[in-house]
Amino acid sequence: MPAGGEDPVISAERAHLTQSREFLRLMREHVLAINPMAGDPVSLEYLKADLYRRAESLKDIPDAPLFFGRLDYDEEGAFHIGRRHVHDQDGTPVVIDWRAPVSRPFYRASQADPMGIALRRRFGFSGAQLTAYEDEIFTATAGTGDGRVRSEEKKTSQLLIAEIERPRSGPMRDIVATIQPDQDDIVRGDASQTVCVQGAPGTGKTAVGLHRVAYLLYAHKEQVTRRGVIVVGPNLAFLSYIRNVLPALGELDVTQTTVTELVASVPARGADSDEAGRVKGDARMADVLRRALWAAIRLPADALVLPRGSRRWRVPANEIAELAGELRNRGVRYGAGRELLGHRIAHVILTRMEAAGETCDDRTHDAVRRSAPVRACVDQVWPKVDAKRLVFGLLSSAANLAAHADGLLSAAEQQAIVWPVPARGPGSARWSRADQVLIDEAADLIERTPSLAHVVVDEAQDLSPMECRAIGRRCATGSATVLGDIAQGTTPWAATSWPALLGHLGKPDAAVRELDVGYRVPRQILDYASQLLPSIAPGLRPAASLRQDPGSLTVESVPPAQYGRRLASVCASALDLPGSVAVICADAQAPEVAAALRAAGLDFAVLGAEPASGDARLVVVPVTLAKGLEFDHVVLGEPGRIAAGEAYGLRRLYVGLTRAVSRLTILHAEPVPAELCSVP
Incomplete structure (x- = not known):
């Protein structure tokens, strides 16, 4: 060459x-x-x-x-x-x-x-x-x-x-020069088809999803641009990491957001327990909300009487009830049904007026529909409902929740989600992220959520069924690219199979494609991490790797008294080489790691906290924020603490182990989990 x-x-x-x-x-x-x-x-x-x-x-x-x-x-x-x-x-x-x-x-x-x-x-x-x-x-x-x-x-x-x-420092780059045939098949897939990509670490699934967006904006520009496309990521750190890929490809108008930002109609100031989050994220909550919403419809108390000129037009209460029942049985949105009820009542009155010899037209119909008696009747029978107040009414009242969740949620599940101290009103409530999704569901039951042309959702395995429904509404008449890895699910409601998740997304017929060749993570690192798969995802095959580097993996036992100094020394040596460097550790260990690096005089930043001055190549990454990121050299601290100290610890450990694309150094003063005792 x-x-x-x-x-x-x-x-x-x-x-x-x-x-x-x-x-x-x-x-x-x-x-x-x-x-x-x-x-x-x-x-x-x-x-x-x-x-x-x-x-x-x-x-x-x-x-x-x-x-x-x-x-x-x-x-x-x-x-x-x-x-x-x-x-x-x-x-x-x-x-x-x-x-x-x-x-x-x-x-x-x-x-x-x-x-x-x-x-x-x-x-x-x-x-x-x-x-x-x-x-x-x-x-x-x-x-x-x-x-x-x-x-x-x-x-x-x-x-x-x-x-x-x-070596790759800073945000993620595009892969247009290195797209492989199996990736190209997905990138150039039919715009009308939803595709789900199960991809092991380093297989390029995130890049494939972003490049598919760029391809759709090129091949179907008018359709996709007119209806819109969004990329949904797991957190703001991830979005910051991928922010430059599409602009580098000349695509500037793609919104990148998180699920929380997507559905945020109220501020999220509260937090749910794992059990409350699991119940609120369950698809059964959609039925609870539906019951609560439609329970607002009431039978009319009296007949409707409309004075008009010298005549009085009367519609009996039972006839109004029949009109409301017919609309409800049609399956219309609640808000649309309310609007249609006024039209139906006006139509009944105009029919009688015409039978009596009066001449009627569209202006007459509109005047009757807007008249005070008709509006008052609609308000009584089919009242306006606010999505926030609907959810507030369920979560703040055990009796109200029980009335609408009977047969859907157990008593223990109901108790898990009812607020122990009810707020005075929706404005003072400490809404959680799961509550935001419930409000979004209720809003869609009232008025249809507009559909986009395409949605890309990354780390989809961590979505709850209700979050899937929220995203699915936004591509109901469009398509989606669903990206994830079942082995990296780290939430209480994480998906255990793609067909179930795709069903909640409203795309049960989507094709599931598997990327099982790693292009970035060396074989030694991937094989070491794959020892966890029998415990965290028994049904998944270990991924192969295109690259082999015998020096890419080091597992080092350090005396406890020397741990901090040795950690700083390894980081300093890594900074002598090109590329990005990260210390990934249990969340609770991050302050200890930061103190050791600070004592050694190293310039670093802590992900999720205020960045250090300057462009620090070294970053401390709490393991709960590591998903979706990659670094040239990863120093993983105390795998035993990650496995034992975090919710879904072995899954989080798998994520942390697979963030390195050149070198992985594992430092431990405490025992390594038994699943990782074999070093390739």
Whole structure:
């Protein structure tokens, strides 16, 4: 594989890269030079916003290569494959977007199916500088030369491996240069289909989900942009970690949020016990809420009498009750039923008016529907209901909850969720996160929640059934990408099977795809962590790993008196190497770890707390916040404390062990859990 400026291929490719960046700059300047004009001020503002977003998407990212590969077709010529489309001043493409159909052979071509290409070239970069290339020849007509290797002779691209192994500091990066065929299948899946990805650590499931969003925004831009797309993550630390991936791919308008933010109609100031959270998250709560809501409908006390001119029009109470019962049996939303009841009553009165010889039209119908007697009748029979007050009424009153939960929740379950000290009103209640989800469910029973085009939900295995319902409502007429790992479930309500979770999401027919090849975590680390699978997820197969590094795993026993100094020493040595460094420990141990690092004079930050000054490469990560993150070097402190001191400790330990993508050092002064006694 050649390297250096003397090689003619590298010189030519560097020139093409420089030229491509110049054309990208000209494309952006062209957009900025447009003088927008529209027929009205509102349209003008929309046009200005569109032009601004277009200009932002065309910004060059200096340290991100504009292209990373090239395809030589037998007849159509050569195409450079990159993160976005770039064309010259005549409109001729100089870089093809990775999502375009012509780019697909870069990810899928093989000797068995060349897909029409003669050669696939991968580029190596140091920062933004093109430094190397590697060719795979697919036909006998493609010439050979320095740096060209036949794919049947070299099974795995060394540049691909180098890109996967490249140290990664800061937020997550895109994987457009290294997408594998099984990942590409998911990324380019049908926009109308929901897909569930079961992925072991390091298999790239999060990146696959984000790249699927980018692909849908390219291939189905009008539909997806019009109806919207969101990415739902487990916590704010995770969202901060993935925040740069989509902007690097030119997609700026994707909302990234947590379930808590998604359903937050009241502030969450309280916390539930595990048992209360489990009951509130159970799908049976949807039936309890439904019962409580529809119990608000009452029989009319008297007949409706509407004076109009010299006549008085009367609708008997039993007829009004029949109208209400018919609407309820139709399965309409509560709010829609209330609106329809007024129309139905008005229709009955107009029918009688017409039979008496009066002339009626739409204005007459509207006047009757809006009249005081009809509105008062609707308010009495089908009163307005507020979602917050509905949930408040259940949680603040044992008698009220019992009336609507009878046969659904046991007495013990009811007792677990009723507030021991009732609040004075919804505004003073100490709502929990699970309560927010209940309010969201009640709000949807009253008025339908609008559906988006697509929702990506990561770490989905930790969602409660009610949280799944909340997300499912937001893609009821769209699709979803569900990402997770059953082995990493760490909540009392964590899913034990994907079919059950997908049923709660409203997508029971979704395909479940398994990513079982790790691309980032070395085999030694993955094999060590997989010893926990028989205990935490007996039905899952251990994942394989593309990488093997005998020096990636160290398990070290330290005398208790020397633990803090040794921890700081290992961290200091790790900082001498490139990449990010994290100390993952039990939540209760984080202050002790921070004190040891501070005593050694190391610059660090504590995840979930105020960051240290400067850009600290070293971070202390409480294990409950580690999920979804990755670091080049992980120092895992006292696995025994994590296993014994955290809820679902072995699962959290599995998460902590699989955050390292280059090196894992396990330091312990206390015994290691028996499940991990074997070191590969």
